[in-house]
Each structure stands twice: as structure tokens, then as C-alpha cells.
Amino acid sequence: MNTMENRELARLLRETADLMEIAGADSFRIRSYRRAADAVETYSQPLRTMAAEPKKLLELPGIGKGIAAHLMEMLETGRFSEREKLLESHHPAMLQLLQIQGLGPKTIAAIWAKHHVATVDEVEALARAGQLRELPRMGEKAEQKILKAITAWRAMSGRFLLSEARRTAGEALARLRAVAEVEQAAAAGSLRRGRETVGDLDLLVSGRRLQGAALAAAMEHFLGLPGIVEIYGRGETKLSVRLHAGLQIDVRWLPPESFGAGLQYFTGSQAHNIALRGRALKAGYRLNEYGLSRLEGSEAPAAGGRSSSRSGGKAAPPAGLLPAAAEAEAAEEKIYRSLGLAWIAPELREDAGEIEAAAAGRLPRLVSEADIRGDLHMHTVASDGRATIEEMADAALARGYEYIAITDHSASLAMVQGLDERRMLQQLKRIRAADASYRQGRRPPGGGPERPLRILAGIEVDILADGRLDLADDVLAQLDLVIGSIHSRFDQPPAAVTERLLRAIEHPALHLLGHPTGRLLLRREPLALDFETILSACLQHGVMLEINSAPDRLDLHDRHARRCREAGVRVAINTDAHHPHHLGLLPYGLAMARRGWLEPGNVLNTLPADELMQALNARRK
């Protein structure tokens, strides 16, 4: 029986599309493969369950006879001959080269044709030797750019976006929890702290009957997790594996009475733990992963010894990124309390003042999912979204939101058929009509009483190289919300991008600055912009910043979020939803907002609808 998951099938299709691109295949054909990959990945059921009825595959949008046959081959044999054929004439390392900013299929093909070279290391050597510039339309500047991009790529490789890591952690934890003797299972480490990228996963398990043969059986069961390609280490209490994608997972067993202490210890960060242990020492304690104990001369373990509480009553700890068992956090809380500290949210544990604040009782009341009243950045079929205004509105109602803003792309993002003035005005009419209907009250799709939803009209407008916005002022003036983003030439020097943003901030129509510090994608180096200057310009002009929760990008850094708080510049935490289910991806942006110590008052979309409108209109005066 084949175990290929949808994600794996989608990956093979995408890689094949990449190889086809290097091979110079027809671009529409390539696009079909990519669209099919999207369809496979977002399909709700595992395709392997449909292997018996190949015809059902054809019901998926973007999958026709050709790709259905490819999928059947993969499901039945685990192989994909079309891809293998391409790999005979092309090198698999080319797929990595495509991740280098500025290196595209044409250049990669040209390098191969001339030098028969395809790995990152080899291309780097060519560039250093000044041999890349011998290729047509390549010069010294381009060569230097590629060298820089390789450095940036190296810095990011080996780390995984929070969204990917979180999804994998969810699957891995589910597998552990399926074992009867496992009473507690939680993710610790940088994932729990909500870092934008995660190096590896630390999973902790515990259970009173989870020992001896039961523990060994549980570990064995875990090894059935799809995608494991290597077992690094396998001891009595620890298991280390590597997944296909390269992510490493460590599973650690802890005695039940140490679970809280272990969770604290393995959540880190290291700097936080060092500071905390220092504080413990001063107070006469020793803190390690097994608990907090008095140093000699004193008895009575202070905390971490038996987390007893089977209370079941929920103390409702502040919502973290991954819902760890409430009782585990309660055990953690004991440790902090014993050290004279309030429990510190994982996102804050960076030794960045959180311990002092906890001691003084001045920890922020962090913004949480429950505070968010609406989403102010979403796309529809008018540009590159997958759903209509009404479908997005229904999804928002189902989440209990009070308002949304429809913000499709403007014209210069031509690939997605962005809106020009004429189409924006048509879209505006549709949004106003939908608003008129939904503000009267609607029953959420899942049931429940009728509730009103405000639908604001907006645009994600492109900030051009000279700082102009790419829609006419008289059209922008009719919109409730204008988000300015840069969609091209992020490889401009930081000073040029800063200048570009500053010009846009002066534009009276702009409310929100999207991608304010440069995108943090796996392929990209975060841009070092002059953030202080940007912030003071925002403050002066009443422009706010966006924290974009889209899974492949976290634009604002935590230190920047914290500077927003200090400077009094509001942020909006939006999902950039292209599909109704993207509205549920809020945690990625929230984690960053929380790491930036943001409180509800710092966040635009925690405001009630009336106050939100006031805040937006204030910009106009």
C-alpha cells in the first residue's frame, strides 16, 4: 500500500514543473503542473484513498487526464517517470539553485550548458572565479548579486518556516497522542516561542504508565510517522529523526513529575534559561529540566515535583502558538512563581527584559486571538484570491469577526490580473453592495444567530520605484483602506527601498504599510531598512504597519514590532487571505506580535468597527 501523502504528491509535481522550466518547456504546460500541485495539496482527502477510482481525480480542478495518469503512477508505483526522465538530462541540484534569488531557469540552463555545473557550491566557485560573467547578459554586478544571494540562502537553509514546522509538529504530536499511555505531549523549543523560523522540533512526552516496554512501543509507533528518512539516535528516553524535507525532530520522554520543568527547560530560549537559572541560584535553588530544587542545606522541593493537578478546571492560560496542555503550563507557572515571577508567555522568553518585567508585575497583557475583531487584508477572485467577496465574508462570520476589508491587488501586479482604475471602481460597487447586505445581519454558515458584518473596501496597492502608488488618487480617495506594498525589486539597496517607502508614506491615501521591512521568505535576506526613519514618518503621517500572517512571509520583525509599541505606531495583524481557510492562519502573525510585546491597544484590528473607521478616517484630515 502506498503511503504517499498529498503534500508529497504536490511536491513531486512542483519539482517536475521546475525541471520543465529549466528544460525550456511550454510555460502553459508548466503552469498546469503547478496548478495541479496546488489542487492536490489543498484537497481535503488523501488522494491515495481515491487510487481505486481514478476517475474521481478528474473532479479536482486543474487535474485532467494527463496529470491524473501521473498521479496514478505515483500512487501505484511510488515513481514518477516523467520526472525521472527529466532528471536524466538535468541535475537534481538545479532545484536548489532555483532557490537562489536572481538565479532563474534560463541562467541555470546556461550555466549547465557552458560549465556542466549545477550545485550551489560549484556555482559559487564559478562566480568567485569571475566565470559567470562570461555568460551572455551577465556582468560583474550580476555575479556579485548572486554571490550575495548564495550567502543569504545559506543563512536560511536548514531552518524552516514556522508554518511548515507547526504543521509537521501537529502531525507528529497527533501520532504520539494516539498512544494510550501518553498522557502529555507538547512541542517546546523555538516553535513554542513562535520564532519565524524553526531549526528543529523538540517534542516532549510523558505518562505515568509510559515506561519500559510501553515507552519502547510508543517510540516504535512514532517511527511510523510518514516522511522519516533517517534515525539519528535512539536511546531509552530520546529519539532523533530527520524528515524528508530535512527537518529534525527530537522526541524526549520525561517523568510525569518533571513535565512542567522539562517544558520550561526545552522551550528556552537559552538566554532566558541562563538568566532564570541565575535568578534561581540567587534565591537558593537549582533549576534544571527535572525541576526546581533547593540547594543543599534546605529540603522540600519547591516546584516541579509532582504536577499533581488533575484539576481539569481550565485556568485559561494566555493562548500560545501551540495549545500545550493547560496542566503543563500550570506546572511551569509553579516554577516561575517559586522564583517570584509571573508566568511568562513563551513568545517573550528571550531575556529581553521579560524577567525583570515579570518580577515587577509589569508584563504586557499580550494581544491574543480572542482580541482580534476582523481581518483587514484579503484577496478575492478579482485578483489572485480563490473565493468571492461573499465567501470570504461568510468565513469571517464563522470566525466571529465584526468586519473585514477586501483588498485585492492593483494593476501593476499583472500576473494576477491586478485591478486598474476601471476594474477597481467595479469592485468597489460589489463591495458596497455586499456590505449593505451583510451589515444588516447574516447567519454564520455553521449556524448560530444572525450577526452584522462590516465589509470595508480596500486595495493592496503597489508602491512603485519612485514612491508613487499605482492607482489614481481620485480612486484611492473613495476607499476605506489602502495598503501599500512593494511587489517588485526587493533586491534594490536598502536605502533605495527606504526612500521608496518614505515617499509612499507621505501619500494622503495610504493607511497601512505592507511588507514594511522586507519579506522574510526562505529565499530572501531580510532587508535592513532604516526602520527608525520609517517609523517616525509613519507617526508623523498617521500611517500604520502591517504584520502579515501569510505562512510564507513574516514581514515585520519582533524587534520592529516592539519599536512600534514604543513609538506609538499601531499595527494591523492580517492574514493576507487568498482562501477562506487562510483566515485561520492568524497565529503566525500573532506570535510575532506577541514576541514584540504588543498589547490589544497597539493593534488596529482589535478596535470595534466604529473606532476602526475613525482611526482610518483620521488619516484623511
Next chain:
DNA sequence: GCCGTTTTCGGCCCGACTGTTTTCAGTCG
């Protein structure tokens, strides 16, 4: 390759920008 049909072919994905050019190819979104 897929899709839709005015159904078995023709349309689908294009503008901004850079570095290389001297008119435009390649990359990105």
C-alpha cells in the same frame, strides 16, 4: 496540460524593474 465550448482547438501570463545592452532578456511577483 487544462479548460470550455461560440465543444476537439485556441486561450491561458503580464508589468515593473535591472543589468545588460543600444533594444531587450531574464527574474520576480
